[in-house]
Amino acid sequence: MVEITIPGQLFKIKWFMDLLYIHSCHKTQESLLTSTSGFNNYRGVLNWCVVMLVLSNARLFLENLLRYGVLVDPVQVISLFLNDPYSWPAACLINNFVFLNIHFENHFRMSSGKQKGSFSELVGFLVHCINFALMLTFPAAVVLLVPSVTPVGGAFVLGSYTILFLKLYSYKDVNLWCRELSTVKAKKLAGHINSHTQTLNGGDRKVCYPGNLTIRDMYYFVFAPTLCYELNFPRSSTIRMSFLLRRLFEMLFFIQLLVGLTQQWMIPVIQSSMKPLEDMDLSRMTERLLRLAVPNHLLWLIFFYWFFHSSMNFTAELLRFGDRQFYKDWWNSETVTYFWQNWNIPVHKWCLRHFYKPLLRRGFSKIISQSAVFFLSAFFHEYLVSVPLRMFRLWAFTGMMAQLPLAWFVGNFLRGNYGNAAVWMSLIIGQPFAVLMYVHDYYVLHYREEAQ
């Protein structure tokens, strides 16, 4: 710093430079939030959202803990599946297991039988129909008629049978297609297509029909994390131990978290909603609905991660199953259709391959076929909820069918982030609405009668 000595006063060049500031302290400019300023950096707002969400939920968690104490009780979970631990479980499991095996064998024998020409396509078709009908009706009948089946246990059994139903339907379809392809009449046309396929798939050793009709192949498909049968699944070369253990840890951790959060957060809110629901107090019902929305949504997100990421990847890694696309980026979906096409890829793939495309081939229009897919989905949603609860209220069915007008509305009127927000809103609000409806009806049916 250059110092210039002037008699009586010591001035510094820097200070004179600062004095310039007297004249240039202000300059003409707009505020950042004024629309004409052109400023649009709101990076910090995302962090604000995250901090606010964490703090609000920390508060809710603490309030919950102070009001109800610790409600988490892992042992209680067992009672959800079993009413009476001494009479039921063995019978149920054996019945279940035996029944599943009979189905496998039926299927297997039918497929090989047809291959060997021991019975005609028509007879095979009828036997298949009977078998599929039994697969859906027999467990439903057991759940409805045996009083010791709990709702959770029933839903679990029906869920397993539904998955098996979808798998075996795919198994039947693919084998049928293979037979059609291998008929003498079609061979001419199929010839170059088959060779084309083999070129596409590279030089791996491939199983060809009817070489796939083995018990081993069928059981692999039943346990593989997919609903669509294929003669040659892509396989990964090794089982990565660290990946497997990480997924196993996640599975164990998230299932505990799911049970804990349900006991600690979900059940108290549902219980406290019964009174307003019974009185049909609209504003209190809305308040309870919004209160239920947060834990319900959180549980759904955890369930999604637990089932579609941890569990399915664990199974896939164990079976060296190569295709790990169990979900796509549904969190970015800007239309309802995109969400339903991307959140559950195994079911979506099945619907596309064994229901939507066959319908199109039979000459139905796109919109009819799409509606039919939603109808089928609505049927299974209702089946998996109504039968275990032993009451038929059609809330799940209505909820799924309501997706059609919702998809139309969002697709036509909302774009980009608004569409995305609408999809999230329907997820966050729609689910607890259906849950409250069922719980209310269940409560009225079982507990109000007792109270009277």
Next chain:
Amino acid sequence: MVEITIPGQLFKIKWFMDLLYIHSCHKTQESLLTSTSGFNNYRGVLNWCVVMLVLSNARLFLENLLRYGVLVDPVQVISLFLNDPYSWPAACLINNFVFLNIHFENHFRMSSGKQKGSFSELVGFLVHCINFALMLTFPAAVVLLVPSVTPVGGAFVLGSYTILFLKLYSYKDVNLWCRELSTVKAKKLAGHINSHTQTLNGGDRKVCYPGNLTIRDMYYFVFAPTLCYELNFPRSSTIRMSFLLRRLFEMLFFIQLLVGLTQQWMIPVIQSSMKPLEDMDLSRMTERLLRLAVPNHLLWLIFFYWFFHSSMNFTAELLRFGDRQFYKDWWNSETVTYFWQNWNIPVHKWCLRHFYKPLLRRGFSKIISQSAVFFLSAFFHEYLVSVPLRMFRLWAFTGMMAQLPLAWFVGNFLRGNYGNAAVWMSLIIGQPFAVLMYVHDYYVLHYREEAQ
């Protein structure tokens, strides 16, 4: 679609193409959430955050309404300013107005007197000191001693006086600098700088010292939305009517919202916090603190927009004041220092020009000068809170001084989004903490004694 008729069966080319799908239904790929997938599009998560925040707060709002009913009462606001509407307001306002004018006149006469050489710099300095001391002590004494002054009214009066104090201090400083620049001894050096300045500012007609020493110029500065005096403020060419009306509408709307939210949300939460605070029940205190954090933070955000955007832009537009930079992008701040430098630009500018830089010129180190600025800020925060509440607890002072170690910690250990989140956290949690402390002490002082 080309149809090839084969005896007995109708095949479609398209169907054969679909059959290819049997073989290529799955392919080897990773799940999106697996870290090795390379997927990182989580756009939808921001929308999720927004939807969750809106829904959670809608729930809180509804719960609040159901619990307390409508508490908003605009008339009640008047009682915050006036204890006894019939004796106090006239006296207070006249006193206020007269007192302000006396200060203006004093200042004006002193500045012009010194210019005319009617009294020396030393006498002028002493008179200034007395005047500034009176400006802070007289209203404080009135607020402390006159029992009919309410806390809100007192804070309002002290706030006005503090703003005036800062403005007149700047006025004095700038005129002093101008006198120093115009002394014969400094003229040589200042010559080319002045000409440089005039070139910089373009060809506008400029006021030069002592041409600025008019009552009109002083009153313009007193009402202008800045704390730093300048001889030639940048001016906008016209008053944009639509801009003015929009800002006026915002002012009226947000002040109503502020009052309404305080009555409906803030006060019930504070009242329900008194019991846990009195009992020193730590977990319940934390729960109340987090419960208070949300409305407190929301009010602060609304206050920020109302004061720094709507009101200041309104005043600036009315006075054709050109510099609208009343805040910068503090919401993106990744360090505590950045936040304090950017959220309140008028005060920051004043501190920099009239306190921090003069300290640096006197040879103090950067860190000492910075701490001194925080100390000054802490003093005024305490002054504006303690005097109207008539109790000296140093919570506001401690809160401001705690920014120094916090700034050090965030600056050294947290980067990017983590730093930003830490700044938000300190804002969201720090403020309600101080508010609860004061309210608790005020409650203990005034109401517990009555109860005993």
